[in-house]
Amino acid sequence: MADQFRYAPLFESVKIGPVTTPNRFYQVPHCTGMGHALPQTLVAMRAMKAEGGWGVVCTEYCSIHPSSDDHPYPFASLWDDGDLANLAAMANAVHAHGALAGIELWHGGSYVANLASRSPSMGVRSALGRTDPIQSQRMDRRDIRELRRWHREAALRARRAGFDIIYVYPSHGYLLSEFLSRSFNDRTDEYGGSLENRMRLMRELLDDTRSAIGDRCAVAVRFSANGHGADHLSEDEARDVVAALGHLPDLWDVVVADYDEEMGSSRFVREGALEDRVAYVRKLTGKPVVCVGRFTSPDVMLGQLKRGVVDLIGAARPSIADPFLPVKVREGRLEDIRECIGCNICYAHNFRGSALRCTQNPTMGEEWRSGWHPERVPPGTGGSVLIVGAGPAGLEAAHVLGKRGYSVALTDASREAGGRVTRESRLPGLAEWLRVRDYRLGQIKRMPNVALYLDSRMEASDVRNFGADHVLIATGAHWRRDGVGRRHARPILTLDPAGVYTPDDVLDGRLPHGEVVVFDDENYYLGPLIALKLASEGAHVRYVTTEGRAGAWSQFTQEQERTQRALLERGVEVEVNMALEAFARSTATLACVFTGRTSEVPASAVVLVTAREAEEALYRALVGQRDEEETAVGAGQPPLASVQRIGDCLQPALIATAVYSGHRAARELGRPVQAPQRERVLI
Ligand code: ADP
Numbered sequence: 001m002a003d004q005f006r007y008a009p010l011f012e013s014v015k016i017g018p019v020t021t022p023n024r025f026y027q028v029p030h031c032t033g034m035g036h037a038l039p040q041t042l043v044a045m046r047a048m049k050a051e052g053g054w055g056v057v058c059t060e061y062c063s064i065h066p067s068s069d070d071h072p073y074p075f076a077s078l079w080d081d082g083d084l085a086n087l088a089a090m091a092n093a094v095h096a097h098g099a100l101a102g103i104e105l106w107h108g109g110s111y112v113a114n115l116a117s118r119s120p121s122m123g124v125r126s127a128l129g130r131t132d133p134i135q136s137q138r139m140d141r142r143d144i145r146e147l148r149r150w151h152r153e154a155a156l157r158a159r160r161a162g163f164d165i166i167y168v169y170p171s172h173g174y175l176l177s178e179f180l181s182r183s184f185n186d187r188t189d190e191y192g193g194s195l196e197n198r199m200r201l202m203r204e205l206l207d208d209t210r211s212a213i214g215d216r217c218a219v220a221v222r223f224s225a226n227g228h229g230a231d232h233l234s235e236d237e238a239r240d241v242v243a244a245l246g247h248l249p250d251l252w253d254v255v256v257a258d259y260d261e262e263m264g265s266s267r268f269v270r271e272g273a274l275e276d277r278v279a280y281v282r283k284l285t286g287k288p289v290v291c292v293g294r295f296t297s298p299d300v301m302l303g304q305l306k307r308g309v310v311d312l313i314g315a316a317r318p319s320i321a322d323p324f325l326p327v328k329v330r331e332g333r334l335e336d337i338r339e340c341i342g343c344n345i346c347y348a349h350n351f352r353g354s355a356l357r358c359t360q361n362p363t364m365g366e367e368w369r370s371g372w373h374p375e376r377v378p379p380g381t382g383g384s385v386l387i388v389g390a391g392p393a394g395l396e397a398a399h400v401l402g403k404r405g406y407s408v409a410l411t412d413a414s415r416e417a418g419g420r421v422t423r424e425s426r427l428p429g430l431a432e433w434l435r436v437r438d439y440r441l442g443q444i445k446r447m448p449n450v451a452l453y454l455d456s457r458m459e460a461s462d463v464r465n466f467g468a469d470h471v472l473i474a475t476g477a478h479w480r481r482d483g484v485g486r487r488h489a490r491p492i493l494t495l496d497p498a499g500v501y502t503p504d505d506v507l508d509g510r511l512p513h514g515e516v517v518v519f520d521d522e523n524y525y526l527g528p529l530i531a532l533k534l535a536s537e538g539a540h541v542r543y544v545t546t547e548g549r550a551g552a553w554s555q556f557t558q559e560q561e562r563t564q565r566a567l568l569e570r571g572v573e574v575e576v577n578m579a580l581e582a583f584a585r586s587t588a589t590l591a592c593v594f595t596g597r598t599s600e601v602p603a604s605a606v607v608l609v610t611a612r613e614a615e616e617a618l619y620r621a622l623v624g625q626r627d628e629e630e631t632a633v634g635a636g637q638p639p640l641a642s643v644q645r646i647g648d649c650l651q652p653a654l655i656a657t658a659v660y661s662g663h664r665a666a667r668e669l670g671r672p673v674q675a676p677q678r679e680r681v682l683i
């Protein structure tokens, strides 16, 4: 009760122009990898946020015209009336739970390549886009008039679709930021030169939008409060824009110049980190302000309100990790909040062109496809389950099976639960990842039907003797010691075993010293973090990667540049496009991945971050040698009802994959398995 009172300010309504929010929880526009391509998936996902108490739920970037097409990324679109039905479905679904629906009208400018629409892209000047060797068309006055018409028509459509808050979007490098940019905008007409001219289009779109829909809908603007870097829009100029146009929108949704920071992972950016850059906007404009900050703590949220930084608590990732965060705060169930860990796996999958998923919330993206609810699971059919391995997969399975009413025994050989998460979270910057373990441990501790046995290694005979009705094997995976990975399909022939280490060694505290080569053929976070750790322990580290950049896959999690910078600043030597070919007599032989040309470097040890092997001996002992056999074959013992592998033991992959695997297995246990629904175009 005390908590409810304490957090009451978070549940006050806020007037935004002609509309009023039910509370201060605001899901800002965020990409989903669903957009126009997966409308039913999207509607169910957004509706879940509204059901979970978010007072405002917005779309992702919504293109106003075919000249702004971000294919293959599935953005939202309002190109014509044919787009209305899908977006109206989202607005209706959000309204059904009492929330407001927001829509972010967007034109990508030179950034997009229009690979699907094949329209020329359009920019303040002709410029190269983000990736493709394609330049935009320079916009003339007629194009600008057309753009204003498209934007106005899209706003009118958005109103017809039922949206309450309609955005003008002059940030993140898209078309309107091009106009604002001092170096990009080389125009000599009334849209170029002075700041007044460069912000003319932004002003016009705000005016146009207000006159089109302002009677019934709020006009919001998403703007970088500290500009776009000194060359484009300086901090002072950004302030001048806010001062000049502050009165025009009903809501300022403020962001910062550096997307890597706005969207920063927990490795590099803490909760509420944008405050110092954005706090002035509310004071200067007197308008309601919303800003993100990966807020998961209601106390930090309250602090933002008390200090007058924002009126609305913006969230993308916290609403993905826990769509029911507001309900849990309202009900005083803070320990039930599934806090975002800041890993950016959600963003990475959008970046890969696939639907959103989340490490902490395995139901994300499955609301329509699999009919999963983040808070509710179907009742079980009764019986007992033994889960071997309390890593992310085993913990998640225990949590779900406990909720379903099964009698669950969760065992782990280690003295600590959490598996790889516990071990990896000791690496530099990964402390928040422990939330994967702690949320689940917190939940199962309160379940009388779930027992956790640590320091309990299980052999096949132990499993059989345990006599559970169902067995889930979640024993994880270990790193290979022979160099097999992407580069080497067979073991590296020359590897002096005395100096060969794997990530498991490092995570278990067996550290190499001296001249160390970290060979990264996996190319995500572990290789670079191990290099950093060893360097901080005094080793001279050479990080060798088969890719062109350090931790190349982390480009998708928005961490790559900071990763490489951190390595270089720590004095780690970074060698790209190189592979380890041999290691003997204090020398590592490296080969260029293009030419095969070799070179030798001094090395007292090598750490092989290559591939992993599933820890499946126990599973094999239980099911016998027949791979397809899923029924246990105990020597002279009655067969177990079911044995299955989950998590890394099934497929060494991301932590998100392991959690998902544990969740799916636990949800489906004892039920007929149904294939997920598919969204497809039918003729
Ligand atoms: P996942 O990501 O799939 O959850 P992890 O590697 O994180 O896998 O966790 C696997 C866990 O299984 C580890 O904590 C490990 O101690 C435990 N484990 C492995 N083999 C056994 C075994 N035979 N008996 C009990 N626990 C085991």
Ligand code: SF4
Binding pocket: 316, 317, 318, 320, 321, 339, 340, 341, 342, 343, 344, 345, 346, 347, 357, 358, 359, 360, 361
């Ligand atoms: Fe947070 Fe990671 Fe989930 Fe994204 S994937 S919402 S960063 S926990």
